[in-house]
Amino acid sequence: MNFDLTEEQQLVSDSIERFVQDNYNLESRMALVGQGPGFSEAHWKSMSELGWFGLSFSEDDGGFGGNQLDTMILMEHFGKGLVLEPFLASIVLGGGVLKRTGNEAQRKQWLESVIDGSKQLALAYSEADSGYEPHNVAVAGTKTADGFTITGTKCMVQHGGTADALVVSFRTSGGTTDKSGISLALIPADREGVTVQGFLTVDGLQSAEIAFDKVVVSAEDLLGDVDNGFAALNATINDGILAIAAEAVGAMEVLYKDTVAYTQEREQFDHALADFQVLQHRMVEMFMEHEQCKSLLYRATMEVANGGDDAQRNIHALKHLIGKAAFFVGENAVQTHGGMGVTEELRVGHYFKRLLVIEAQFGNTDYHLDQFAA
Amino acid sequence: MDIDLSADDLAFEKEVREFLSENAYTHGANPEKWRMKWFEKAKEKGGWDVPKWPAKFGGPGWTPNQHYIWQKETARAGTPWDLPFGLSMLAPVLMAHGSQEQQDRFLPAIRAREVNWCQGYSEPGAGSDLASLKTKAELTEDGKHYVVNGTKIWTTMAHIADWIFCLTRTSDAGIKQEGITFLLFPMKQEGIEVKPIITLGGSHTVNTVFFTDVKVPVENRVGEEGKGWAYAKGLLEHERTGIAGISNSIVALEGLKQRASSVKRGNGSLMDTPSFRSKIAELEIDLMAVEYTELRSLATASAGTAPGPESSILKLKGTEIQQRIQKLTMEAGGEFSAAWGGINSGPEFARAGMGGYMSSRVYTIYGGASEVQKDIITKKVLGIKSTKK
Ligand SMILES: Cc1cc2nc3c(=O)[nH]c(=O)nc-3n(C[C@H](O)[C@H](O)[C@H](O)COP(=O)(O)OP(=O)(O)OC[C@H]3O[C@@H](n4cnc5c(N)ncnc54)[C@H](O)[C@@H]3O)c2cc1C
Ligand SMILES: Cc1cc2nc3c(=O)[nH]c(=O)nc-3n(C[C@H](O)[C@H](O)[C@H](O)COP(=O)(O)OP(=O)(O)OC[C@H]3O[C@@H](n4cnc5c(N)ncnc54)[C@H](O)[C@@H]3O)c2cc1C
Numbered sequence: 058m059n060f061d062l063t064e065e066q067q068l069v070s071d072s073i074e075r076f077v078q079d080n081y082n083l084e085s086r087m088a089l090v091g092q093g094p095g096f097s098e099a100h101w102k103s104m105s106e107l108g109w110f111g112l113s114f115s116e117d118d119g120g121f122g123g124n125q126l127d128t129m130i131l132m133e134h135f136g137k138g139l140v141l142e143p144f145l146a147s148i149v150l151g152g153g154v155l156k157r158t159g160n161e162a163q164r165k166q167w168l169e170s171v172i173d174g175s176k177q178l179a180l181a182y183s184e185a186d187s188g189y190e191p192h193n194v195a196v197a198g199t200k201t202a203d204g205f206t207i208t209g210t211k212c213m214v215q216h217g218g219t220a221d222a223l224v225v226s227f228r229t230s231g232g233t234t235d236k237s238g239i240s241l242a243l244i245p246a247d248r249e250g251v252t253v254q255g256f257l258t259v260d261g262l263q264s265a266e267i268a269f270d271k272v273v274v275s276a277e278d279l280l281g282d283v284d285n286g287f288a289a290l291n292a293t294i295n296d297g298i299l300a301i302a303a304e305a306v307g308a309m310e311v312l313y314k315d316t317v318a319y320t321q322e323r324e325q326f327d328h329a330l331a332d333f334q335v336l337q338h339r340m341v342e343m344f345m346e347h348e349q350c351k352s353l354l355y356r357a358t359m360e361v362a363n364g365g366d367d368a369q370r371n372i373h374a375l376k377h378l379i380g381k382a383a384f385f386v387g388e389n390a391v392q393t394h395g396g397m398g399v400t401e402e403l404r405v406g407h408y409f410k411r412l413l414v415i416e417a418q419f420g421n422t423d424y425h426l427d428q429f430a431a
Numbered sequence: 432m433d434i435d436l437s438a439d440d441l442a443f444e445k446e447v448r449e450f451l452s453e454n455a456y457t458h459g460a461n462p463e464k465w466r467m468k469w470f471e472k473a474k475e476k477g478g479w480d481v482p483k484w485p486a487k488f489g490g491p492g493w494t495p496n497q498h499y500i501w502q503k504e505t506a507r508a509g510t511p512w513d514l515p516f517g518l519s520m521l522a523p524v525l526m527a528h529g530s531q532e533q534q535d536r537f538l539p540a541i542r543a544r545e546v547n548w549c550q551g552y553s554e555p556g557a558g559s560d561l562a563s564l565k566t567k568a569e570l571t572e573d574g575k576h577y578v579v580n581g582t583k584i585w586t587t588m589a590h591i592a593d594w595i596f597c598l599t600r601t602s603d604a605g606i607k608q609e610g611i612t613f614l615l616f617p618m619k620q621e622g623i624e625v626k627p628i629i630t631l632g633g634s635h636t637v638n639t640v641f642f643t644d645v646k647v648p649v650e651n652r653v654g655e656e657g658k659g660w661a662y663a664k665g666l667l668e669h670e671r672t673g674i675a676g677i678s679n680s681i682v683a684l685e686g687l688k689q690r691a692s693s694v695k696r697g698n699g700s701l702m703d704t705p706s707f708r709s710k711i712a713e714l715e716i717d718l719m720a721v722e723y724t725e726l727r728s729l730a731t732a733s734a735g736t737a738p739g740p741e742s743s744i745l746k747l748k749g750t751e752i753q754q755r756i757q758k759l760t761m762e763a764g765g766e767f768s769a770a771w772g773g774i775n776s777g778p779e780f781a782r783a784g785m786g787g788y789m790s791s792r793v794y795t796i797y798g799g800a801s802e803v804q805k806d807i808i809t810k811k812v813l814g815i816k817s818t819k820k
Pocket of ligand 2: 323325326330333335336392393394395396397399549550551552553555557558559560584585586587588637793795796797798799800801802803806
């Protein structure tokens with residue numbers, strides 16, 4: 058058994074850590090939030106030049122042949138810096154479906170530019186009544202001579218407002234909640250009938266609501282076999298869960314460490330706050346939650362990367378634990394900072410907000426508990 | 432033990448319901464006009480505009496049961512917006528410790544909702560340890576004024592307040608609780624600067640307030656110099672019962688259940704999912720208990736006197752429950768709660784985003800953090816004293 062990183066992974070990890078340390082602080086982040094694309098084009102370019110976007114793609118596709126473990130290393134550091142760039146949306150999600158379903162021509166046309174960062178993707182799968190189930194798809198594809206036209210609305214499409222193309226799930230047969238009958242397509246965002254309404258989420262990231270009005274999907278746009286899109290979609294969402302779980306682990310580390318530091322500086326009643334045992338024990342619990350999440354993150358990531366039988370259960374367990382811990386660590390970090398904890402001035406509140414959005418993405422804490430128990 | 436309402440109570444309940452429905456806001460009415468009219472009408476009922484004030488000061492002099500009925504009915508029907516600072520925090524202090532002149536001067540304007548007050552207690556260095564406050568008030572040589580210098584922080588509504596009630600330090604001798612003096616002064620004057628603090632929901636309610644040589648006439652001192660801590664402590668206890676909000680939570684829980692039933696999950700609603708359903712049930716059970724905790728506390732507190740330290744349990748339980756309601760509301764909104772405007776899909780109630788939940792985090796911080804409330808119960812109720820030698 059061995060939880061050490063390989064020499065290569067360690068090098069990458071160190072370089073990401075340095076990059077995040079050098080480039081992300083609250084002030085520079087706040088200058089980007091809600092402005093222009095909502096992230097730094099310059100950072101995006103640097104990331105691509107450092108080769109991070111290719112980590113989890115095969116060598117044939119122009120990547121480095123890595124897997125979810127590499128993404129985990131990256132995302133944990135991103136979580137420590139509250140990184141704004143659309144790595145999850147474009148590389149893990151959009152790229153994730155594409156690498157699983159794309160034919161030769163599609164890979165050639167898109168993957169190269171996704172990996173070099175010149176094009177960005179977003180995954181449009183969730184709908185108003187999906188209730189966290191990726192197979193709950195009502196957006197309908199109507200058969201045409203050469204393919205389909207699709208109509209309906211996709212919601213909470215992360216970075217959908219800046220994506221060049223959208224990976225879209227739509228129903229081509231069966232009932233709304235059936236796992237079969239779901240098809241996937243890659244649709245340029247500027248195609249006729251696509252209306253994108255971007256907005257900010259509470260964590261300062263970008264999301265979008267995307268309406269499709271009789272949008273033409275030709276055979277060339279289809280990803281994989283008609284009606285059989287669910288497996289690839291689900292596998293990609295699982296990758297997304299692993300990625301944001303890693304991000305959450307990074308964010309929780311910052312929160313508990315900031316709390317430990319703050320309570321040693323702040324004095325009340327002629328004592329550092331850290332002298333109060335109730336706070337000491339609470340911080341011990343925050344630390345424990347973080348470590349537990351890390352353990353389950355490793356477990357689930359390896360299970361998925363190795364294609365284990367228990368992968369899906371691991372995913373449910375992980376997303377549940379991460380959500381529970383995110384609330385515990387976030388709420389207590391805020392509480393222990395007192396009034397300062399609820400201001401925009403200190404970074405704890407911002408990490409907390411990111412954790413809240415992570416909790417709600419890809420199925421929340423309760424949803425995954427129910428799935429695990431089912 | 433008897434929890435049935437008497438015939439008189441039932442008649443009172445009917446009267447309250449009638450009043451509230453007769454004076455309910457009608458769509459399209461001018462909210463501010465309606466608000467003032469509402470208080471006017473309530474006053475005509477015999478002090479219903481100041482339910483918690485003792486009869487001697489124009490309050491209704493209700494029994495605990497009547498207070499309970501009022502709370503319940505107004506939670507359901509809604510009342511015009513009101514700020515607690517003048518009405519529920521300062522007024523009891525003036526009634527107990529203010530001079531006749533001060534009572535005559537300040538209480539009518541508070542009652543008429545003409546003058547807005549803010550509470551100047553916390554300082555950058557004095558939060559939980561409020562008694563360590565440093566804002567200095569020095570008497571001028573002629574003994575006519577105090578000159579106030581220092582910084583207050585987290586002052587809610589300081590940016591709209593007309594007046595502030597303020598704890599200041601007039602002496603460094605003795606223990607820190609001594610030498611604190613309770614002053615009243617207008618906010619719109621030279622030497623006062625108000626700087627906004629933006630909180631997590633992106634809103635502006637709290638401020639930092641800087642005082643530079645602010646002159647306060649001695650007649651604006653409440654009670655004796657150096658006794659302000661004792662007055663303020665009574666005030667903090669009033670504040671604690673005010674923020675438990677149990678009747679409101681009962682109404683909010685009903686609303687939450689309805690909302691959750693409207694959210695689709697699979698072929699049913701969110702209320703059909705085991706995990707969410709059991710969290711709602713747990714919440715309801717706690718609320719059933721705390722409702723009776725409040726009734727017990729109401730029954731022992733005779734109107735007009737400060738509730739004792741046991742009221743601390745109400746703030747702890749009441750705020751925890753409010754936070755859980757906000758959290759479950761956010762969870763019911765699902766991923767749509769993450770949107771910060773600009774979205775059309777998802778449940779209507781989720782449009783408020785995570786703001787309600789984030790604002791609810793302060794419930795366990797302001798008015799004395801929960802940990803400090805527990806310290807008070809440890810000492811005052813459990814009777815535990817530090818034995819460290
Ligand atoms: C079944 C059993 C087997 C044991 N076997 C062994 C053994 O093989 N060898 C051995 O040496 N000892 C053994 N012990 C003793 C054990 O280590 C002590 O019980 C333990 O150290 C606690 O000491 P105490 O019982 O005197 O409790 P106390 O020290 O009196 O403490 C009582 C309780 O007070 C609380 N408390 C104490 N200190 C603090 C603090 N600083 N902060 C907050 N809370 C505090 C804790 O809740 C604690 O449980 C055993 C005990 C049990 C019950
Ligand atoms: C939204 C908001 C509105 C407010 N409005 C007003 C107002 O109008 N007027 C006013 O005067 N003040 C106001 N306050 C201030 C409020 O009363 C203080 O924030 C509160 O007393 C806590 O003080 P602090 O923020 O300095 O936290 P600190 O005293 O620094 O405490 C930080 C945290 O440490 C912990 N802690 C503190 N002491 C202990 C202890 N002894 N044992 C264990 N744990 C402890 C608690 O978790 C606490 O939350 C407001 C605060 C907020 C957030």
